[in-house]
Amino acid sequence: MEISALTIEGVREGLRRRAFSATELATEALRFAEAENPKTNAYLRFCPERALEAAGRVDEKIARGEDTGPLGGVPVAVKDVIVTKGLRTTCGSKLLANYIPPYDATAVQRLEAAGGVILGKANCDEFAMGSSNENSAFGPVRNPAALDRVPGGSSGGSAAITAQGTAVVALGSDTGGSVRQPASFCGVVGVTPTYGRVSRYGLVAFASSLDHIGPFGRCVRDAATLLGVIAGRDELDATSAEAPVPDYTAQLDGNVRGLRIGLPREYFNGLASETGDLIQAGVETLKKLGCQVKEISLPATDYAIACYYIICTAEASSNLARYDGVRYTFRSASSGALSDMYRNTRGEGFGAECKRRIMLGTYVLSAGYYDAYYLKAQKVRTLIARDFTNAFAEVDAIVTPVSPFPAFKLGEKLDDPLQMYLSDIYTITGDLAGIPCMSVPCGRTAAGLPVGMQILANHFDEARMFRLADAFERSYR
Ligand code: GLN
Numbered sequence: 001m002e003i004s005a006l007t008i009e010g011v012r013e014g015l016r017r018r019a020f021s022a023t024e025l026a027t028e029a030l031r032f033a034e035a036e037n038p039k040t041n042a043y044l045r046f047c048p049e050r051a052l053e054a055a056g057r058v059d060e061k062i063a064r065g066e067d068t069g070p071l072g073g074v075p076v077a078v079k080d081v082i083v084t085k086g087l088r089t090t091c092g093s094k095l096l097a098n099y100i101p102p103y104d105a106t107a108v109q110r111l112e113a114a115g116g117v118i119l120g121k122a123n124c125d126e127f128a129m130g131s132s133n134e135n136s137a138f139g140p141v142r143n144p145a146a147l148d149r150v151p152g153g154s155s156g157g158s159a160a161i162t163a164q165g166t167a168v169v170a171l172g173s174d175t176g177g178s179v180r181q182p183a184s185f186c187g188v189v190g191v192t193p194t195y196g197r198v199s200r201y202g203l204v205a206f207a208s209s210l211d212h213i214g215p216f217g218r219c220v221r222d223a224a225t226l227l228g229v230i231a232g233r234d235e236l237d238a239t240s241a242e243a244p245v246p247d248y249t250a251q252l253d254g255n256v257r258g259l260r261i262g263l264p265r266e267y268f269n270g271l272a273s274e275t276g277d278l279i280q281a282g283v284e285t286l287k288k289l290g291c292q293v294k295e296i297s298l299p300a301t302d303y304a305i306a307c308y309y310i311i312c313t314a315e316a317s318s319n320l321a322r323y324d325g326v327r328y329t330f331r332s333a334s335s336g337a338l339s340d341m342y343r344n345t346r347g348e349g350f351g352a353e354c355k356r357r358i359m360l361g362t363y364v365l366s367a368g369y370y371d372a373y374y375l376k377a378q379k380v381r382t383l384i385a386r387d388f389t390n391a392f393a394e395v396d397a398i399v400t401p402v403s404p405f406p407a408f409k410l411g412e413k414l415d416d417p418l419q420m421y422l423s424d425i426y427t428i429t430g431d432l433a434g435i436p437c438m439s440v441p442c443g444r445t446a447a448g449l450p451v452g453m454q455i456l457a458n459h460f461d462e463a464r465m466f467r468l469a470d471a472f473e474r475s476y477r
Pocket of ligand 1: 179
């Protein structure tokens with residue numbers, strides 16, 4: 001069993017041929033993951049009991065001749081900002097170091113109901129704030145493609161696990177690029193679905209109007225399968241959409257002839273780099289596949305970073321107010337009066353990036369600045385979304401880089417938060433507009449660093465996005 005290269009189809013096939021049982025697979029996957037993990041620190045903890053229980057249920061179904069579900073026996077990792085009942089969920093924060101959730105996120109519940117086997121929880125930036133995974137209170141993750149480099153963030157653990165092969169697929173979360181950017185840096189597929197496509201129930205809130213749960217896989221088909229399992233209306237999340245969920249894998253036929261692809265001028269200006277060359281080569285491949293490629297314009301792009309970092313910090317400052325030392329585990333030991341307890345708990349519990357965002361967010365929401373910053377940013381967000389609506393009147397999909405550069409060295413951007421924020425320049429617009437977008441591997445630099453190509457599609461048009469990504473992946477392999 002070549003565990004690190006297994007696909008969902010490979011698991012299904014192995015179980016069908018009785019090459020292994022789900023329990024044997026889970027046991028071997030756990031052994032392999034535990035042995036490999038010290039290289040990257042991608043898993044924060046394993047849950048062998050839960051994994052073997054889930055695998056046992058799959059084996060019982062097989063014995064009874066029942067369908068095992070679309071993820072039957074598939075080893076999965078879950079980002080540690082997604083709650084798991086009875087299984088410690090820290091959000092990469094000291095504040096939640098001992099938090100044991102009393103319920104499962106809807107995505108977790110659905111993936112287990114579909115036969116998925118959760119092996120453990122994936123490391124991430126604290127409360128999903130970051131682009132390098134260096135903001136985790138439990139140590140950074142190293143990129144499996146180059147161990148002296150970051151895996152990207154904030155879902156760096158999930159991306160590294162998928163790339164390392166220590167799970168077949170993984171769940172991450174994306175607020176401004178946290179699935180696509182680490183997918184690009186680690187050389188795997190990462191998907192941010194349409195806002196509302198996947199329930200956020202049980203995803204610990206960072207910036208609620210931007211937060212998405214999204215899947216990672218080593219191939220497009222696996223990511224599409226996982227999305228199909230977790231997508232769909234959920235009564236427990238009022239922002240989850242009623243829209244029916246198509247069978248994403250049914251449409252992966254390799255045929256993209258005549259598909260109209262837009263290349264936004266603003267995303268390619270000044271991209272004279274190895275990353276730019278690889279994306280250009282990817283575009284040539286799309287042309288060879290029969291796609292019609294044309295230049296388009298998304299004029300509000302220049303304002304995206306400022307807009308995003310106002311809205312996300314505003315929402316974060318409000319969402320993080322709940323960590324007060326009363327309701328969730330960590331409380332400072334050195335507290336006299338109530339106000340001291342709050343101050344000390346938050347002062348000792350939050351890392352520097354969370355504090356920076358709480359301060360920025362509080363500032364942009366304060367009376368006197370609200371109109372100038374927050375309200376203005378909301379208007380700009382509408383302009384950014386409108387750019388995409390206009391573009392999708394002319395094209396079926398948009399192709400761009402994911403990140404201006406490949407994985408950088410650990411520590412390289414740590415002292416310069418603004419440089420770090422610029423990592424997100426190509427990814428935050430998709431979140432601001434709420435459209436589906438993904439990263440698909442498109443080659444490596446001379447130094448062997450993976451580079452991802454971003455595909456964006458119209459609201460709820462994930463099926464077409466996957467079809468394009470899958471056709472690209474086939475021609476590229
Ligand atoms: N890197 C971005 C940030 O730090 C995006 C994070 C995310 O998508 N969760 O906010």
